[in-house]
Amino acid sequence: xxxxxxxxxxxxxxxxxxxxxxxxxxxxxxxxxxxxxxxxxxxxxxxxxxxxxxxxxxxxxxxxxxxxxxxxxxxxxxxxxxxxxxxxxxxxxxxxxxxxxxxxxxxxxxxxxxxxxxxxxxxxxxxxxxxxxxxxxxxxxxxxxxxxxxxxxxxxxxxxxxxxxxxxxxxxxxxxxxxxxxxxxxxxxxxxxxxxxxxxxxxxxxxxxxxxxxxxxxxxxxxxxxxxxxxxxxxxxxxxxxxxxxxxxxxxxxxxxxxxxxxxxxxxxxxxxxxxxxxxxxxxxxxxxxxxxxxxxxxxxxxxxxx
Amino acid sequence: xxxxxxxxxxxxxxxxxxxxxxxxxxxxxxxxxxxxxxxxxxxxxxxxxxxxxxxxxxxxxxxxxxxxxxxxxxxxxxxxxxxxxxxxxxxxxxxxxxxxxxxxxxxxxxxxxxxxxxxxxxxxxxxxxxxxxxxxxxxxxxxxxxxxxxxxxxxxxxxxxxxxxxxxxxxxxxxxxxxxxxxxxxxxxxxxxxxxxxxxxxxxxxxxxxxxxxxxxxxxxxxxxxxxxxxxxxxxxxxxxxxxxxxxxxxxxxxxxxxxxxxxxxxxxxxxxxxxxxxxxxxxxxxxxxxxxxxxxxxxxxxxxxxxxxxxxxxxxxx
Numbered sequence: 214x215x216x217x218x219x220x221x222x223x224x225x226x227x228x229x230x231x232x233x234x235x236x237x238x239x240x241x242x243x244x245x246x247x248x249x250x251x252x253x254x255x256x257x258x259x260x261x262x263x264x265x266x267x268x269x270x271x272x273x274x275x276x277x278x279x280x281x282x283x284x285x286x287x288x289x290x291x292x293x294x295x296x297x298x299x300x301x302x303x304x305x306x307x308x309x310x311x312x313x314x315x316x317x318x319x320x321x322x323x324x325x326x327x328x329x330x331x332x333x334x335x336x337x338x339x340x341x342x343x344x345x346x347x348x349x350x351x352x353x354x355x356x357x358x359x360x361x362x363x364x365x366x367x368x369x370x371x372x373x374x375x376x377x378x379x380x381x382x383x384x385x386x387x388x389x390x391x392x393x394x395x396x397x398x399x400x401x402x403x404x405x406x407x408x409x410x411x412x413x414x415x416x417x418x419x420x421x422x423x424x425x426x427x428x429x430x431x432x433x434x435x436x437x438x439x440x441x442x443x444x445x446x447x448x449x450x451x452x453x454x455x456x457x458x459x460x461x462x463x464x465x466x467x468x469x470x471x472x473x474x475x476x477x478x479x480x481x482x483x484x485x486x487x488x489x490x491x492x493x494x495x496x497x498x499x500x501x502x503x504x505x506x507x508x509x510x511x512x513x514x515x516x517x518x519x520x
Numbered sequence: 521x522x523x524x525x526x527x528x529x530x531x532x533x534x535x536x537x538x539x540x541x542x543x544x545x546x547x548x549x550x551x552x553x554x555x556x557x558x559x560x561x562x563x564x565x566x567x568x569x570x571x572x573x574x575x576x577x578x579x580x581x582x583x584x585x586x587x588x589x590x591x592x593x594x595x596x597x598x599x600x601x602x603x604x605x606x607x608x609x610x611x612x613x614x615x616x617x618x619x620x621x622x623x624x625x626x627x628x629x630x631x632x633x634x635x636x637x638x639x640x641x642x643x644x645x646x647x648x649x650x651x652x653x654x655x656x657x658x659x660x661x662x663x664x665x666x667x668x669x670x671x672x673x674x675x676x677x678x679x680x681x682x683x684x685x686x687x688x689x690x691x692x693x694x695x696x697x698x699x700x701x702x703x704x705x706x707x708x709x710x711x712x713x714x715x716x717x718x719x720x721x722x723x724x725x726x727x728x729x730x731x732x733x734x735x736x737x738x739x740x741x742x743x744x745x746x747x748x749x750x751x752x753x754x755x756x757x758x759x760x761x762x763x764x765x766x767x768x769x770x771x772x773x774x775x776x777x778x779x780x781x782x783x784x785x786x787x788x789x790x791x792x793x794x795x796x797x798x799x800x801x802x803x804x805x806x807x808x809x810x811x812x813x814x815x816x817x818x819x820x821x822x823x824x825x826x827x828x829x830x831x832x833x834x835x836x837x838x839x
Contacts, residue, residue, distance in 0.1 A: 280701070282699055282706075284696070284708070284710070284738070286736075288765075290601050290778070293714075293734045293767075293778075293780075294712070294714065294734065294736075295712055295736045295765065297710075331696050331697050380595065380642055381611075381642045381643075383593050383786075385591060385787075385788070385790065385794070385795075385796060386591075386757075386788060386790040386791075386794040386795075388759065388788055390593070390786050392595065392784075392786070394595075396605075396606060418604045418605075420597075420606045422595075422784045424761065424784075424786055426759060426786065441702065441703075443704065443742055443759060445740070445761040445786065447763050447782075447784055449599075449606070449782070451604070462601070464604065466765070468710075468738045468763055470699075470706055470708065470740055470742070470761065471701070472701050472702060472704065474702065479702050481700070481701055481702075
């Protein structure tokens with residue numbers, strides 16, 4: 214029996230079942246455990262399998278979906294303060310393939326659609342609180358990015374800028390937390406000589422932290438190839454070019470949370486509707502052309518403005 | 521499934537209009553959820569102020585008269601603005617405990633304490649001392665214990681700021697829209713405060729981070745919708761995440777050097793018996809006062825502790 218199916222059947226019981234549901238920690242899928250694969254944190258293969266279950270799937274040829282809600286703040290070093298800027302909907306799609314028992318690969322596409330702070334609408338213009346100027350936001354679209362996951366870690370390939378570093382996992386009270394940090398810098402494609410108003414400076418600096426949280430019972434359930442996982446992230450990144458900060462000191466602080474779903478059908482309708490309407494290419498990956506990122510797209514559609 | 525993504529008092533009317541109903545958690549919403557593939561049907565109308573009140577207390581504390589425990593792990597970096605870089609600083613073992621009681625006037629009362637034990641970054645080894653990389657000094661680490669922070673929660677005034685009542689309170693959390701995703705409700709809030717530093721730099725040139733202290737934080741709780749809907753569940757064992765960007769701690773003796781500590785943490789509420797024994801042993805050794813709360817009456821935080829137990833040190837190079 215499909216353990217998810219049996220779980221869904223139980224859920225259909227409605228209010229009367231609520232007491233039963235209350236016994237499960239957040240996110241636990243539940244269902245019968247026909248075989249267990251213990252999560253031994255000293256076993257790199259066990260950790261790799263749990264990691265793939267959290268961020269994607271052990272199945273071959275299956276696509277995984279993750280949606281997050283982010284809140285972006287601007288840091289002003291002049292007065293050491295953070296100011297609310299805008300919010301965003303992050304949509305991450307990964308297409309998984311199983312190479313062998315200890316190697317899985319995925320192809321990733323990701324976008325962020327900006328919205329007014331804590332509101333569900335598209336951010337059509339943004340009045341930059343630091344410059345006072347009203348500017349046109351530019352949502353970002355990234356991909357494809359090829360990643361290989363093995364017991365040794367995640368290899369993002371030479372073209373990728375993000376190099377995730379696994380941190381210590383935690384297991385407490387039936388919950389597993391998997392934190393990952395990443396820090397890097399690279400020469401800014403939006404160089405300040407050509408793009409004096411749009412460039413954040415000669416280097417892009419990126420510091421991020423992402424956390425996946427899942428139920429230990431689900432991860433140890435050998436019947437499950439994937440689990441529902443909560444995620445939580447923080448990113449500290451030099452200014453995006455569309456903010457037109459003109460080399461001003463400071464950075465963007467993004468704080469977000471979301472969920473890796475069991476299937477696309479679980480994506481809530483509000484973000485799904487906005488994403489479909491505004492980033493349709495994320496829903497037609499077969500027609501995707503070339504490699505995209507926010508810097509390439511920016512230089513393609515925008516022109517340098519005078520300071 | 522309650523698959524509506526955004527729910528709060530502010531947008532309830534707009535959402536209700538959109539669905540042509542007085543409640544976003546309406547049969548229409550259920551139907552929408554069912555079509556999404558996750559089948560669930562719980563009776564929870566979060567546009568009802570009473571339901572929202574109870575949901576918030578279930579997630580952050582308890583509707584029952586009991587002690588609530590929350591355990592977290594944090595990772596802390598030093599942000600250095602001159603190089604825009606982040607240096608690993610420490611890990612944290614956070615423990616928050618709150619005692620919930622019911623007053624005769626129908627209000628809920630809480631008495632909350634919090635502690636943190638500094639650990640060497642990414643290890644389970646306690647950080648007893650820390651070598652300041654800028655001065656070469658080795659300083660003694662001060663594991664902090666804060667409290668009691670008292671709160672009163674009135675079911676008849678549910679959307680008022682009913683948090684801590686201490687004069688010393690600095691964090692005033694602003695609730696953001698609750699988000700409903702699959703079987704989980706997320707409750708985020710942020711806080712940005714800038715206040716006069718209790719340790720003024722003219723008196724405490726080494727321990728003070730400046731005339732003003734900046735404290736920016738973000739905390740989020742996530743709980744199962746079913747727990748919030750179930751009247752038999754008085755306390756939802758919620759997951760929690762926090763992020764803090766704050767100025768240097770006094771014991772670091774960083775003076776007014778620019779920069780901040782960036783803390784990122786995660787944890788959950790749990791019953792006392794579920795807290796790992798190693799953590800309890802470290803609490804007993806380093807912050808035992810948080811386990812002896814009957815004897816803890818006066819408010820204490822890391823600044824008050826520092827001023828009470830330490831002496832100002834002269835600036836470096838002066839004796």
